[in-house]
Amino acid sequence: xxxxxxxxxxxxxxxxxxxxxxxxxxxxxxxxxxxxxxxxxxxxxxxxxxxxxxxxxxxxxxxxxxxxxxxxxxxxxxxxxxxxxxxxxxxxxxxxxxxxxxxxxxxxxxxxxxxxxxxxxxxxxxxxxxxxxxxxxxxxxxxxxxxxxxxxxxxxxxxxxxxxxxxxxxxxxxxxxxxxxxxxxxxxxxxxxxxxxxxxxxxxxxxxxxxxxxxxxx
Amino acid sequence: xxxxxxxxxxxxxxxxxxxxxxxxxxxxxxxxxxxxxxxxxxxxxxxxxxxxxxxxxxxxxxxxxxxxxxxxxxxxxxxxxxxxxxxxxxxxxxxxxxxxxxxxxxxxxxxxxxxxxxxxxxxxxxxxxxxxxxxxxxxxxxxxxxxxxxxxxxxxxxxxxxxxxxxxxxxxxxxxxxxxxxxxxxxxxxxxxxxxxxxxxxxxxxxxxxx
Numbered sequence: 261x262x263x264x265x266x267x268x269x270x271x272x273x274x275x276x277x278x279x280x281x282x283x284x285x286x287x288x289x290x291x292x293x294x295x296x297x298x299x300x301x302x303x304x305x306x307x308x309x310x311x312x313x314x315x316x317x318x319x320x321x322x323x324x325x326x327x328x329x330x331x332x333x334x335x336x337x338x339x340x341x342x343x344x345x346x347x348x349x350x351x352x353x354x355x356x357x358x359x360x361x362x363x364x365x366x367x368x369x370x371x372x373x374x375x376x377x378x379x380x381x382x383x384x385x386x387x388x389x390x391x392x393x394x395x396x397x398x399x400x401x402x403x404x405x406x407x408x409x410x411x412x413x414x415x416x417x418x419x420x421x422x423x424x425x426x427x428x429x430x431x432x433x434x435x436x437x438x439x440x441x442x443x444x445x446x447x448x449x450x451x452x453x454x455x456x457x458x459x460x461x462x463x464x465x466x467x468x469x470x471x472x473x474x475x476x477x478x
Numbered sequence: 479x480x481x482x483x484x485x486x487x488x489x490x491x492x493x494x495x496x497x498x499x500x501x502x503x504x505x506x507x508x509x510x511x512x513x514x515x516x517x518x519x520x521x522x523x524x525x526x527x528x529x530x531x532x533x534x535x536x537x538x539x540x541x542x543x544x545x546x547x548x549x550x551x552x553x554x555x556x557x558x559x560x561x562x563x564x565x566x567x568x569x570x571x572x573x574x575x576x577x578x579x580x581x582x583x584x585x586x587x588x589x590x591x592x593x594x595x596x597x598x599x600x601x602x603x604x605x606x607x608x609x610x611x612x613x614x615x616x617x618x619x620x621x622x623x624x625x626x627x628x629x630x631x632x633x634x635x636x637x638x639x640x641x642x643x644x645x646x647x648x649x650x651x652x653x654x655x656x657x658x659x660x661x662x663x664x665x666x667x668x669x670x671x672x673x674x675x676x677x678x679x680x681x682x683x684x685x686x687x688x689x
Contacts, residue, residue: 269548276543276555280562287566291573298576389584396583 299387303368304328306384310372311345311355313381313408340460342373353381356457360449363441365389367398371450373412377461380410380419383450395442406433418454421447488613495617502625502670503677507593512626513666515585519642522630524571524578526623528586532563533595534615539563540603541611556599557590564590594622625677629669637661 262268305324308331319327332355333344342354353375359368367388372381383404390396397403412418413431421435421443422428435443501507508529515525539559540547547555568586571579579586589595598618603611635641637660639650648654659665 263546263548269551272546272548273551273554277558280558284562284565284569288569291569294573295569295576298573302576 306386310370358453537603537615538612
């Protein structure tokens with residue numbers, strides 16, 4: 261009988277694994293479209309939250325998307341890679357995406373800056389897998405609200421994260437206690453994005469004079 | 479088997495899972511998720527629903543394959559089956575409830591390592607017919623669920639003054655100084671210990687009475 265053969269357990273394991281894996285693969289392929297839509301929605305919510313500087317938890321998916329289409333336009337040559345936010349047609353700020361390697365996986369977020377290119381309106385994260393309770397505290401309002409109203413500092417380090425309890429300058433925020441790796445990496449990726457953006461808008465600004473009030477509005 | 483006998487068997491399985499061998503206060507299994515997700519009642523409900531789904535279906539599936547599976551690879555097969563259901567839960571949450579998936583973080587994936595799941599598959603699914611294995615998984619995980627809901631209700635009300643996110647009279651008011659410690663991990667240890675103590679005391683009293 262086949263079941264008594266030596267190779268039977270190996271054969272059995274192969275068959276069972278192949279069967280269950282195919283079902284799982286098929287299942288996740290079926291839901292992939294929705295998952296992608298959710299990822300896009302998380303991104304749009306982060307852009308709005310960072311750029312407008314407040315969180316509106318009651319807003320549903322379609323509302324977020326409508327508001328995004330209404331208020332946000334894609335980066336153009338003069339915005340240096342940042343999304344452009346408008347309110348009633350008026351230019352109200354930039355939403356600059358940043359990303360990099362966190363402690364465990366990629367961290368992706370948005371930093372919002374006012375039209376003066378110096379004052380921060382807020383930050384939001386739309387993808388992270390940092391340690392819950394430690395690094396993942398970066399997504400909590402307690403950490404993020406510190407950024408509102410901060411002023412971007414000198415070019416080398418526009419935003420600085422300081423040890424909790426130390427005295428803060430106008431471009432400093434408190435780091436997350438117990439999450440040195442996450443903090444250092446987020447600080448680095450954020451500052452790298454800000455530096456690149458500043459260089460680009462300065463270059464564009466001298467030739468064009470900032471984003472045009474109507475350009476790119478959809 | 480007569481229907482009466484099947485009924486008494488089903489009742490016996492239910493009593494074992496929900497009460498006599500309750501996974502939390504009797505076997506003290508699956509404690510990491512007990513501590514991690516019980517600071518909000520909503521998170522607890524979703525986590526428990528995921529566990530009920532995983533335990534009952536994987537135990538039944540293990541049971542379906544029990545005569546085919548060679549002894550020496552049975553734990554690998556069990557892990558595979560449990561992983562299969564956990565991934566399905568994870569994919570469903572990712573597609574239809576991403577905010578809840580973000581709330582629960584890695585704990586959905588960690589259902590795989592919850593001792594209750596493997597425990598039921600090994601102790602019951604591997605030797606009993608699928609229907610009984612399903613019922614056993616269902617009752618055991620419901621036994622887990624009701625204890626977690628008690629813990630979660632106390633933690634959310636005492637710590638945040640809300641129940642399912644809605645303000646609770648008095649506890650959300652200025653007269654109640656919110657016990658923040660209840661929603662942090664240490665609060666879970668206190669609550670768990672109190673609940674285990676209370677139910678064991680209750681069980682002991684009941685047993686003494688029965689004698």
